[in-house]
Amino acid sequence: xxxxxxxxxxxxxxxxxxxxxxxxxxxxxxxxxxxxxxxxxxxxxxxxxxxxxxxxxxxxx
Amino acid sequence: xxxxxxxxxxxxxxxxxxxxxxxxxxxxxxxxxxxxxxxxxxxxxxxxxxxxxxxxxxxxxxxxxxxxxxxxxxxxxxxxxxxxxxxxxxxxxxxxxxxxxxxxxxxxxxxxxxxxxxxxxxxxxxxxxxxxxxxxxxxxxxxxxxxxxxxxxxxxxxxxxxxxxx
Numbered sequence: 079x080x081x082x083x084x085x086x087x088x089x090x091x092x093x094x095x096x097x098x099x100x101x102x103x104x105x106x107x108x109x110x111x112x113x114x115x116x117x118x119x120x121x122x123x124x125x126x127x128x129x130x131x132x133x134x135x136x137x138x139x
Numbered sequence: 140x141x142x143x144x145x146x147x148x149x150x151x152x153x154x155x156x157x158x159x160x161x162x163x164x165x166x167x168x169x170x171x172x173x174x175x176x177x178x179x180x181x182x183x184x185x186x187x188x189x190x191x192x193x194x195x196x197x198x199x200x201x202x203x204x205x206x207x208x209x210x211x212x213x214x215x216x217x218x219x220x221x222x223x224x225x226x227x228x229x230x231x232x233x234x235x236x237x238x239x240x241x242x243x244x245x246x247x248x249x250x251x252x253x254x255x256x257x258x259x260x261x262x263x264x265x266x267x268x269x270x271x272x273x274x275x276x277x278x279x280x281x282x283x284x285x286x287x288x289x290x291x292x293x294x295x296x297x298x299x300x301x302x303x304x305x
Contacts, residue, residue, distance in 0.1 A: 090244040104234030
């Protein structure tokens with residue numbers, strides 16, 4: 079049952095990505111959001127900290 | 140081709156660049172295989188993970204420095220050609236609807252994660268981590284090593300200074 083919740087949540091993300099690729103105008107793709115975050119120092123810092131945390135969480139914890 | 144146009148401006152010639160990239164990929168795969176064999180929650184696993192992260196960030200900084208110098212060299216040369224127009228470029232003027240949809244999707248993922256996190260048993264209420272553990276957990280060395288390589292590649296992408304688009 080709770081795995082179905084994950085399918086819904088991941089499905090929502092996939093629908094957003096598909097909509098952004100279909101509608102194009104004004105809908106950012108995940109890559110656009112990522113590029114937007116990378117375009118300034120604070121965004122890059124947050125991404126780098128998140129990336130280090132991910133590595134620590136998956137491989138060291 | 141833009142790639143060919145700027146090839147001559149690169150501080151590292153193409154063969155050297157390919158060798159450096161190859162060495163980094165091989166080092167990442169070897170490090171990933173080694174890291175995947177370590178037991179989590181021990182000092183060795185921490186040391187390998189943080190050392191790899193530090194090396195990736197340092198290499199990314201060096202790469203960003205070289206790219207910046209290449210960009211400066213390109214900026215100095217006279218512009219003989221007219222402005223470049225990218226074909227099929229996306230409309231980058233974002234509208235609220237897209238952001239609301241993305242925010243809703245992200246909130247849904249966070250809500251499900253928190254719901255699972257505060258319920259037990261974990262087998263019935265899996266979090267993202269426990270789902271990932273089924274695929275790249277300590278018992279699955281090849282998949283874990285591949286995940287480490289992907290994580291390392293993501294690090295290069297995340298830490299690199301974004302290039303200017305003309």
